[in-house]
Amino acid sequence: MxxxxxxxxxxxxxxxxxxxxxxxxxxxxxxxxxxxxxxxxxxxxxxxxxxxxxxxxxxxxxxxxxxxxxxxxxxxxxxxxxxxxxxxxxxxxxxxxxxxxxxxxxxxxxxxxxxxxxxxxxxxxxxxxxxxxxxxxxxxxxxxxxxxxxxxxxxxxxxxxxxxxxxxxxxxxxxxxxxxxxxxxxxxxxxxxxxxxxxxxxxxxxxxxxxxxxxxxxxxxxxxxxxxxxxxxxxxxxxxxxxxxxxxxxxxxxxxxxxxxxxxxxxxxxxxxxxxxxxxxxxxxxxxxxxxxxxxxGGVRLENCTTIGTERAYWIGDDAVVKNCKGDANYGPLMFVEGSNVEVDLTVIPAESDRLVHALVTIQGSNNKILLKSENGKKREKNLPILVGYTHPEHGEAMSPYSEGETSNLNLRNETGMPIEIGAKVSHSTIETNGEIIENRSGSTEVKKIEN
Missing domain, CATH: 2.160.20 (Pectate Lyase C-like)
Structure with missing residues (x-):
């Protein structure tokens, strides 16, 4: 400094x-x-x-x-x-x-x-x-x-x-x-x-x-x-x-x-x-x-940024800060989190298309604090899962499959209404959500329901 x-x-x-x-x-x-x-x-x-x-x-x-x-x-x-x-x-x-x-x-x-x-x-x-x-x-x-x-x-x-x-x-x-x-x-x-x-x-x-x-x-x-x-x-x-x-x-x-x-x-x-x-x-x-x-x-900060019609919107590593940003999942995922110690405040724009998209967000790493919101509180019509304890697909390619990744001490608040899938490699985490849990294979993750 x-x-x-x-x-x-x-x-x-x-x-x-x-x-x-x-x-x-x-x-x-x-x-x-x-x-x-x-x-x-x-x-x-x-x-x-x-x-x-x-x-x-x-x-x-x-x-x-x-x-x-x-x-x-x-x-x-x-x-x-x-x-x-x-x-x-x-x-x-x-x-x-x-x-x-x-x-x-x-x-x-x-x-x-x-x-x-x-x-x-x-x-x-x-x-x-x-x-x-x-x-x-x-x-x-x-x-x-x-x-x-x-x-x-x-x-x-x-x-x-x-x-x-x-x-x-x-x-x-x-x-x-x-x-x-x-x-x-x-x-x-x-x-x-x-x-x-x-x-x-x-x-x-x-x-x-x-x-x-x-x-x-x-x-x-x-x-x-x-x-x-x-x-x-x-x-x-x-x-x-x-x-x-x-x-x-x-x-x-x-x-x-x-x-x-x-x-x-x-x-x-x-x-x-x-x-x-x-x-x-x-x-x-x-x-x-x-x-x-x-x-x-090395320390990344994004503030008031926007993505429109991308194959994948945001892809971040360790210590990143994403504040008051937004993007759609029209053609691909909104975010890949592969680092640790990140802070995310991200809004989903409810644009949709007929193209295949397999996830809203994937999350791995440790000590991450993530808030996901919907623009003006409007939920997407098509459900896209939030994959907790999953990696990005190979080379980020939307057509390729996802794998599981180690995830611990995650604090996730999901206000998008989208469903969440929790993998087996997730531990000691807390998830608050207004969407359903479609799968939970973690033995040590606390899930709390957000009342609308």
Whole structure:
């Protein structure tokens, strides 16, 4: 805590000092933006308008960048700058990504300097070009602030199946991904940033043990598709592999199963590794695979966040705090709890569909305190069980079966009216519920009825 306060005071001092001595620069081209992106101590205001990236760098120039091992589109490596880019739209033809042909996981617009503020930029990808992974935008420097950045992301292959056929090293069909916004620099703050994902890849994601990351009023949106529609294909990549999946379904078969809804993108908000002190406030994920998959054990806090139409809404690890958040179970479970010492206050939005969903929530771990409520007290029409003492399905895949997991000292209050199933590995727990207990195989769990 002392180090965090010290860092805040130091960065605030440098920001105020920089504001007093900074030069006001007016620009009106991508070439000028790239030039000042590598300088420090300036306030750069760019004329509003639409700028085509291919007019700045051609496909041939991208091939030259590849030969020089400059595997990025534009790098903001200066420090202590303010970029005022309201009304600026950069159009990027995805063929430029193919021409650059970077190594896998190479990112395109990179903010690598420190203590910069970037306001209002919009980047829109067009076309159907692909390359081997990477994110549209990366914040790798420390102490940076993004305000009202908007990304429209395209450029993965194949697009239209989500992760049905695998990801990473495990796949039936190999993906070339294109993700949204990666944060690897500590003390990054994002306000009002929006991602519209039309590409298989993550929306916002955090890696490299970055710490002290703050999101407020951020939004990410993907697309969804019924598995029945995928199975109706008579040609294409899925048809060519006889619809073989990388995870087994509930019938122990590795095949696409009708009746489900798949997101065509990866997770809306995602952490990798031991990410410490990450805070989300008023953020929303819509039609993504997971809304908030935050399985780090470094301290996560979500406040007033929302999920809509996700395959699974919230997935949390140790010490997470979920306060006044909500989501639906329209296409998949509302929450997977796999950690310990979590505090959850979560509301179920009573949206329903004809898609198959097998659980409202799964809970494992120890010393967890969980409150589940219904929005405006309105109960869902279709019952979805709350599975206490159960793990998430393999890879989180809705078509896959659940297993049982050790659960102890749970304090669960269920005000949703949904039924509860208590597994055999649950011990020394207390459950208050206004829904029925459909099964109780725990020998040491106290169940109390909430009177309506």
């Amino acid at each position: 002392k180090l965090t306060i010290k860092y805040f005071l130091i960065t605030t001092f440098f920001f105020l000092w920089n504001a007093m001595i900074a030069k006001d620069i007016k620009i009106s081209s991508l070439g000028e933006l790239a030039n000042y992106a590598s300088k420090s101590g300036n306030v750069i205001s760019m004329a509003p308008g639409t700028y085509h990236f291919k007019d700045y760098i051609s496909e041939e120039a991208m091939k030259a960048k590849h030969d020089n091992k400059q595997f990025y589109f534009m790098k903001f490596n200066g420090n202590n700058n303010i970029f005022k880019l309201e009304g600026v739209e950069i159009i990027v033809d995805t063929k430029l990504r193919e021409a650059l042909d970077p190594p896998i996981h190479t990112n395109e617009f990179v903010l690598s300097g420190g203590n910069n503020t970037l306001e209002g930029l919009q980047i829109k990808y067009i076309g159907n070009g692909t390359s081997s992974g990477g994110a549209a935008f990366e914040v790798s420097g420390e102490g940076n602030v993004l305000r009202n950045l908007t990304l429209y992301v395209k450029g993965s292959s194949p697009y239209g199946y989500g992760d049905l056929f695998g990801k990473g090293r495990d796949y039936v069909i190999r993906h070339e991904k294109h993700s949204g916004l990666l944060v690897t620099g500590s003390n990054t703050k994002l306000y009002g940033c929006k991602l519209y994902m039309r590409s298989f890849g993550h929306g916002f994601f955090i890696q490299n043990n970055a710490e002290n990351i703050y999101f407020e009023d951020c939004y990410v949106e993907g697309e969804v598709r019924e598995t029945d529609e995928i199975l109706a294909e008579t040609s294409g990549p899925a048809y060519d592999v006889n619809f073989k999946t990388w995870t087994k379904n509930r019938e122990e078969k590795y095949v696409v199963t009708p009746g489900y809804m798949k997101s065509l993108v990866e997770d809306g908000f995602r952490t990798y590794g031991n990410i410490k002190n990450i805070h989300f406030k008023n953020c929303t994920a819509k039609n993504t695979r997971a809304g908030f998959e935050l399985r780090t054990n």
